[in-house]
Amino acid sequence: MSVIVRKSLLELIFTGAFMKRWNDKLRPMELVEVDKQAHKMLVAWLLFVINSRDMDVARRRALGEAVVEGGLFDYLYRLVITDIKPPVFYKIKENREDYRKLTEWVLSELTPRISPLGPEFRERMTAYLMEPEDKGLARRILQASHLYASYSEFKLLKAINEMDHELTGIEQSFLDRLGALSDIRGVSDLLDEEGTVLGKFARMCGRLRFQKRWSQTPRVPETSVLGHMYIVAAYSWFFSIEVGACRARMQNNFFSGLVHDLPELLTRDIISPVKGASPEMADLIRDYELRELERVVLKPLRDGGYEDIAGRMAYFLGLEVGSEFKSSIQRDGCIEEVTSAQLAANCNHDSLDPKDGELLKVCDSLAAYIEAHTALRNGISSDQLHQALYRIRQRYHDNPTVAGVQISALLADFD
Structure with a gap:
């Protein structure tokens, strides 16, 4: 089956620019899903490079592919389930039958958009999403990156939500879950944003969410440089599938999009x-x-x-x-x-x-x-x-x- 990337998939990827995050908190600026995903995948790339240093070429390439596709699967899933609060979603994941039903519905919603990518893509996505446990290095890298990016957003709004009774519990949850992943090389350095080169660089990347594109032109939605980089990276991956790129070329195209600006x-x-x-x-x-x-x-x-x-x-x-x-x-x-x-x-x-x-x-x-x-x-x-x-x-x-x-x-x- 020939793979053809359609307008509907490109538009779906872009909808993360509309999707508000922390929608029940006072925010100094709008925080949107596509920006968070960009920050997450930049950090995932850093952790991927660090944790694949001792691997042979084949294992490194397999890990990179698993990190990229897993990140895309998570994003597409998130676009459909939209604004479910994390504690509610975690409760759903604890019940395998409830999670299976939710995931089947998500896949049915996504199928018209992703079917032009071929049955193999949908099969890989189904296999990934139907296994909710965070097993394997790629999933743990994505989990650590997700928590880091979300915690970075939390720190932006913490100071102006001092009266919010949920704050202490939210912050402790981030710290506990990141601590449980500290055996992944680089995670501890990321959390030391003042004392380590890696932490400073990861925080610097997150600052690109403040920088709006088309700054002199009113738009709805506004898009940041950070979110734009993720959109370009995702498009690069899907078009790489379309043109039959080899595995190294696909990964290089994705990561090039992720850092190009x-x-x-x-x-x-x-x-x-x-x-x-x-x-x-x-x-x-x-x-x-x-x-x-x-x-x-x-x-x-x-x-x-x-x-x-x-x-x-x-x-x-x-x-x-x-x-x-x-x-x-x-x-x-x-x-x-x-x-x-x-x-x-x-x-x-x-x-x-x-x-x-x-x-x-x-x-x-x-x-x-x-x-x-x-x-x-x-x-x-x-x-x-x-x-x-x-x-x-x-x-x-x-x-x-x-x-x-x-x-x-x-x-x-x-x-």
Whole structure:
């Protein structure tokens, strides 16, 4: 069966931007599900790298795949069950029959959206969701990452909810459950946000939820840079399935999407017209990003003993080839730029560690298109939004298929 990613799945992934979190607490800002999922998966990537150091290539690749797909399954499940409070959900999970019934209903709701991904995807998702216990390293990494990301949100609203009788119990629950997972390498360091490089970096990543995209254009919903990175990562995974990417390429595409806007921690969201005003302007911005990325992120990670994390991040961001949107492979210890055609023809092999830069750009454009399209559909009339849709459609008008994805036909479904 051929796999084709449909508009309905892309829109479903985006709905996490509407889904409010901590909806019964006073909040300093709206906290939404897609931001939390992005922070969770960034932390899951860190823990995956650290805990796979001693593994052979096959085990490491299997663990990475389990972490990515498990995270996507959890997110899709969460989008359907929406705002069930955690204590209620945990009670449901304790009763296997109740949990089975709930999960069967969730799968029936998701089936029309995920069926184009093929029966194997649904079978893997069913097997994952029907086993609620947190067994295996991948599940425990995801559980620790989920708790860390949720606890980070809790600390944002703790100070303004001092009169809430639930706060003490909620915080202790986070600490107890994270403590039970402290045997996973890196978890204790994550919790020490002041004293460890890993903790500081994880907290820094979470700050991208404060940074809104399209900052001068009113939109409903608003999306953050953090949430946008997760949406692009999810799209990259699904399109990787569609184009028949090898396992290493699929994981690289997901994690590249997950970090592709990380330099905006250092520059904020500079809009495309400014970046493209002149070649000199683009070069100046790029040079500044690289210097600050090295100073604030990569060097501290290397100095703190996380050379592997810094190295993978540099590869995902395309530092060796000049852009995250350029495709690349690693051959004989050297990073080489390749085209999408070369990647599909003779570089789609795990041993070459391939990464789809052009596919990443397609996913980035699709995410921006859906952001603008959704805002217009929700009644926000704006020249900037209309112009964004026009520019993206024109970009692919004369090049309707990019990196194996029929992007022009997909955009036409939104008309």
